[in-house]
Structure formats: C-alpha cells, structure tokens
Amino acid sequence: MSSDLHRLAMAVLQPGFEGTTAPDWLRRALGEGLGGAVLFARNLPSEQLIPQIRAENPDTVIAVDEEGGVVTRFEARTGSSFPGNRALGVADDETLTERAGRQIGRMLADAGVTLNYAPSADVNANPANPVIGVRSFGPEPGLVARHAAAYIRGLQSAGVAACAKHFPGHGDTITDSHLDLPTVHASAGELRQRDLPPFRAAIAAGVQAVMCGHLLVPALDPELPATLSRTILTGLLREELGFDGMLVTDAIEMKAVAARYSPGEIAVRALAAGVDAICAGIVDERGLHELRDAIVAAVRSGDLPAARLEEAAARVRAVAEWYGKQDRSAPDDPGVGLEAARAALTVTGAATLTRAPLVVEVNTRLNQAVDPSTPTGLTAALSARLPGTERVQLPSGGELPAFDERPVILVVHDSGRHAWVRERIAQAAALRPDVIVVDTGIPGDEPAGVTFIATNGLSRVSAEAAAEWLTT
Structure with missing residues (x-):
C-alpha cells in the first residue's frame, strides 16, 4: 500500500524544470509514477526532450502554455505565428478561430505534447486588468464563449487536449496573481451571467481539462482562493456546471497562494477541494519529493481521503488515455496566423x-x-x-x-x-x-x-x- 500510495501521489504532480534535456531526477520520478511535466520557453525548442520523457513513461501528460500571441513557449524566441485571442475576437470569425486552434494543435502534436494550457476563457471585463488583456477573446461573455469553444474544437481536432482557464474567471481583476492574490468584486449573479458562460461553452465543446485561477471570489467563497475552495471547484465546477474532466491548478509558486501557504499545503488543500493535477512551474527533486510526501502524509492522517486521491490520479490517466486514442493528422494550414492577424x-x-x-x-x-x-x-x-x-x-x-x-x-x-x-x-x-x-x-x-x-x-x-x- 505504501508503494501504491507514493505512486498515486506522484501521478497528480506536473512539475516544470530547468534545461533542454530531461534531468536525471525527472527521469527517476517518471519511473516512480510521475503523471506529468510542464514545459516552458526555457526548455524549448529541444527535439530530444519530449522523446526522453516519453521513453521513461509513454503515458506522461506533457503540458505547455501555448496560447498564441503574447504567451508562447515554442515560439518565444521569434514571436508567435498566431496573433492571440483578442485578435481572434476582434476578427470575430469562429471558423478562423477554429483553424488557428487546429494549427496550434498541429504544431504541438508534431512535438508530442499531450495538453495545452489554453485557451484563456476569461472575459476581460476590467480594462485595467494587468495579466489577462489581449489573452482574452474580449470583454463580452457571448463573444468569449463562442471563440473559446471554437478554439477548443480546433485544438482537440489535432489530437491535443485543451484546457480552459482561469476558472471561475480572471478577467475582472486589477492584480496579477503571479504577484499577489487578486479579488473578484462581483455578485454571484454577475459572475454567472458574465464569467461562467465561456466555461459552460468549453465544457459543452468537450474540453478535456480546466485550470483554476488563484483568485479570491468573495461572492462564492469569502475565505479561500478558488484553488483551495471546495465550494468553487466541486460545488460549482463539478456539481453545477457538470465538468468531469481533469482540473489542474495554475502554477503553485505564484505569490497569490505561495505567499500564504507552503507548497505541500497548497497541493493537499487543492486536491481536497477537487483539483486533480498540481502544476509546479519550477521545482527540483527535493521540492517534488516534498510535494509527494505532503500528499502521502495527508492521506495517512485522514486529511485527504484516499478515494479523492485515487479519483484525481484516474482523471490524469484519462487525459493520457484520450491522447493515445486521437488522430494527429490534421491538415496543415500554415497561413492561418497571418490571415487572422490581417483580419484583426x-x-x-x-x-x-x-x-x-x-x-x-x-x-x-x-x-x-x-x-x-x-x-x-x-x-x-x-x-x-x-x-x-x-x-x-x-x-x-x-x-x-x-x-x-x-x-x-x-x-x-x-x-x-x-x-x-x-x-x-x-x-x-x-x-x-x-x-x-x-x-x-x-x-x-x-x-x-x-x-x-x-x-x-x-x-x-x-x-x-x-x-x-x-x-x-
């Protein structure tokens, strides 16, 4: 049971790391049941990296932030071949958005990526927002919902899982969650009318994953950030909106949560709230083992039900299984990014x-x-x-x-x-x-x-x- 518990704890972790080759500790962790890894611009482009990871565990969920536009990992050195969400929203051609999503998916599929932490389904309701802005399709929920769904359809038609973010909506904030904990000052009714429609549309489009935001939403939970709130993640996302796919945290080293809780505490409390995968954007072997050990200790103490951890690990495996069944032969559409940029x-x-x-x-x-x-x-x-x-x-x-x-x-x-x-x-x-x-x-x-x-x-x-x- 001890070995199985350690493997279950490793299965829900998605660490980032330094370097353009898989470090020895990451390879060892993959052999110990590590369920995923997240890649950043510091790791790419590297033709050998993803095959190295897959060689250790073919079912690893390899994730990347490739939104297009201002947030790109594969094309960080040259600038993206895609203009980004706001441009797609301004052009307001859902077919064009679906084509752009498909071409991004094709690029990632060719590299062997399982999961794209995109699209942003946030409604950029606050013009002073310092972190969403052009990453959003726009300021109107219907527009964002239509284009988030189109992007997801395109991306997943290329055989790469999509991830709608940042639930329950990061658009009406004036604080960057990388730096501090943002508060969404809106009533529950306004949230349901403005921020939730894009996530409903994403779920209806079959999105494989959702990323929760490090946000305080007092109308939903006056005490806990969404990442740690069972009311928001299980009550709202799972039970009310009906999402049964993989739920992943935003990076847990972001100060919105890291300034208030230890990494192990964030991981345990997020899992208890309904999260399935913990994204640790930058970690080493010691930090990874501390996360694993905190999860194991929480199960043994009864603070985290074993059944909840098993459920989370199963949802991570489900994404890997979905990826394994996909046809990744989407047609090449190399001019779609420039076409969208012209239209915007x-x-x-x-x-x-x-x-x-x-x-x-x-x-x-x-x-x-x-x-x-x-x-x-x-x-x-x-x-x-x-x-x-x-x-x-x-x-x-x-x-x-x-x-x-x-x-x-x-x-x-x-x-x-x-x-x-x-x-x-x-x-x-x-x-x-x-x-x-x-x-x-x-x-x-x-x-x-x-x-x-x-x-x-x-x-x-x-x-x-x-x-x-x-x-x-």
Missing part, C-alpha cells in the same frame, strides 16, 4: 512608408505570464521591407528621443492602461503630426489627427500584418 488589424488614418523609419518602442512592462525574451517584432518586420529601419527602446517612464526627418513610428502596448504612455503619444503628435502610432495591446482613446494602428495582439504575425499595411 484596425486602422484610423492613412500612411505609406517609402523609406526606413525610426521605430520608438514605448515599453510597458509585460505581465509575468509572458516570457521576457518574446520580441515585439515590428522593427524586424519593417527592416525586412525597409532596410535601415532603426529602433529606440524607452524604459518605463522614459523620454522621447530627438526626431530627425525620418518617419516616426511609436510602438506601444495597452496604451489605455498607462497614463505616461498616452503622454508620450501626445508629445510625439505635437512634435511630429505625421507620427504613426501602433498599439500591440488594448488601445485607449485614439489621438485626433494621428494615424493609429491597433494590431490587437503582440506576435510576429501581428507585426508582419502592420508592416505590410504600412508599406503597401
């Missing part, structure tokens, strides 16, 4: 560049879910068309450089959220009325008389679509 481009004014411009990147700090190496791409896209294009990057709060006779392009992100960015736009417009502003996020009010381009996504193809418009 919104423009006010007119401009055509005939010579190399000065590109001023008015940088705003991207949220913690974004790999810091992900490039904006517009300078590269313009340089390919107009050699000699030069880039200047402003730090947060930085001042504009001196302008010469060259065309000037200001690249901003989420200008609606940052007063100092709007000030720089106004200053540039006063100095150079012919300035072109490109917002790669959610824009604020467009400045009068200025050519303004909203890509509605931060990706390589979003930049290519903007560069194409600017030069043709």
Whole structure:
C-alpha cells in the first residue's frame, strides 16, 4: 500500500524544470509514477526532450502554455505565428478561430505534447486588468464563449487536449496573481451571467481539462482562493456546471497562494477541494519529493481521503488515455496566423512608408505570464521591407528621443492602461503630426489627427500584418 500510495501521489504532480534535456531526477520520478511535466520557453525548442520523457513513461501528460500571441513557449524566441485571442475576437470569425486552434494543435502534436494550457476563457471585463488583456477573446461573455469553444474544437481536432482557464474567471481583476492574490468584486449573479458562460461553452465543446485561477471570489467563497475552495471547484465546477474532466491548478509558486501557504499545503488543500493535477512551474527533486510526501502524509492522517486521491490520479490517466486514442493528422494550414492577424488589424488614418523609419518602442512592462525574451517584432518586420529601419527602446517612464526627418513610428502596448504612455503619444503628435502610432495591446482613446494602428495582439504575425499595411 505504501508503494501504491507514493505512486498515486506522484501521478497528480506536473512539475516544470530547468534545461533542454530531461534531468536525471525527472527521469527517476517518471519511473516512480510521475503523471506529468510542464514545459516552458526555457526548455524549448529541444527535439530530444519530449522523446526522453516519453521513453521513461509513454503515458506522461506533457503540458505547455501555448496560447498564441503574447504567451508562447515554442515560439518565444521569434514571436508567435498566431496573433492571440483578442485578435481572434476582434476578427470575430469562429471558423478562423477554429483553424488557428487546429494549427496550434498541429504544431504541438508534431512535438508530442499531450495538453495545452489554453485557451484563456476569461472575459476581460476590467480594462485595467494587468495579466489577462489581449489573452482574452474580449470583454463580452457571448463573444468569449463562442471563440473559446471554437478554439477548443480546433485544438482537440489535432489530437491535443485543451484546457480552459482561469476558472471561475480572471478577467475582472486589477492584480496579477503571479504577484499577489487578486479579488473578484462581483455578485454571484454577475459572475454567472458574465464569467461562467465561456466555461459552460468549453465544457459543452468537450474540453478535456480546466485550470483554476488563484483568485479570491468573495461572492462564492469569502475565505479561500478558488484553488483551495471546495465550494468553487466541486460545488460549482463539478456539481453545477457538470465538468468531469481533469482540473489542474495554475502554477503553485505564484505569490497569490505561495505567499500564504507552503507548497505541500497548497497541493493537499487543492486536491481536497477537487483539483486533480498540481502544476509546479519550477521545482527540483527535493521540492517534488516534498510535494509527494505532503500528499502521502495527508492521506495517512485522514486529511485527504484516499478515494479523492485515487479519483484525481484516474482523471490524469484519462487525459493520457484520450491522447493515445486521437488522430494527429490534421491538415496543415500554415497561413492561418497571418490571415487572422490581417483580419484583426484596425486602422484610423492613412500612411505609406517609402523609406526606413525610426521605430520608438514605448515599453510597458509585460505581465509575468509572458516570457521576457518574446520580441515585439515590428522593427524586424519593417527592416525586412525597409532596410535601415532603426529602433529606440524607452524604459518605463522614459523620454522621447530627438526626431530627425525620418518617419516616426511609436510602438506601444495597452496604451489605455498607462497614463505616461498616452503622454508620450501626445508629445510625439505635437512634435511630429505625421507620427504613426501602433498599439500591440488594448488601445485607449485614439489621438485626433494621428494615424493609429491597433494590431490587437503582440506576435510576429501581428507585426508582419502592420508592416505590410504600412508599406503597401
């Protein structure tokens, strides 16, 4: 029984790790029943890594965050081939969204990934949201529900399991859960009308997994974050919404929960609340064993029923079994990302560049879910068309450089959220009325008389679509 209990505890863990090859401790853990692993940009691209993991345990649930747009792991070094959820929502073509989801699934299927922690089914109801923003299909629940379902259909048709996140909805927050515990200030009625429809649609579309968010939702549970709340995870998600697939935590090292509980306590309490898999974004062998031992101790003490752990491990196995039965021969659709980026481009004014411009990147700090190496791409896209294009990057709060006779392009992100960015736009417009502003996020009010381009996504193809418009 002791050996079986240890294997059950290992089965519900999904650790991340350093390096582009499987470390020895991870290989040993896979032999001891480890149920999954999560990959990040630091691990990829690596052709040998996933085969190494599969060689130790062919049924391992290999997960990755590949939303497209601003959150990409496989394409973090070049920028994504897909414009992201907001762009798909702005284009509002469900067939296009399904095709994009399928092509992302095809990329992951070719690499051997089991589970994609996507799509974000959050309704971006709060314009000041620092962590969701363009990761959401939009601010309206019906729109988000339609496109979340389409993305899931596309992704899973390529043989890769989808995961709707961040239940019960991270859209109406002003705090990044990587940094602190966000609170959703909404009534139970508002939550049901606004935040839950996309998750209902995801479940109806057959989504294989749901990720819960590290959120305090007082209208549902005034004391515990959703990750640890049986009321939210079992009462609402399982019993009311009828979801019977795998429920996984967001990364447990995020400060929303890590600042309040130990890793072992988070794991045990989350499992007791109804979670099936524990995502530990960065861990070593000692940390993995501490999680395992905390779960084993909780079962032995009676704090975690053995039947609950068995149920959780069975749901993890079910995802692996689903993956093993899928046809992963989806047709290639390589142009869908650029097609979607073009469809999402919104423009006010007119401009055509005939010579190399000065590109001023008015940088705003991207949220913690974004790999810091992900490039904006517009300078590269313009340089390919107009050699000699030069880039200047402003730090947060930085001042504009001196302008010469060259065309000037200001690249901003989420200008609606940052007063100092709007000030720089106004200053540039006063100095150079012919300035072109490109917002790669959610824009604020467009400045009068200025050519303004909203890509509605931060990706390589979003930049290519903007560069194409600017030069043709």
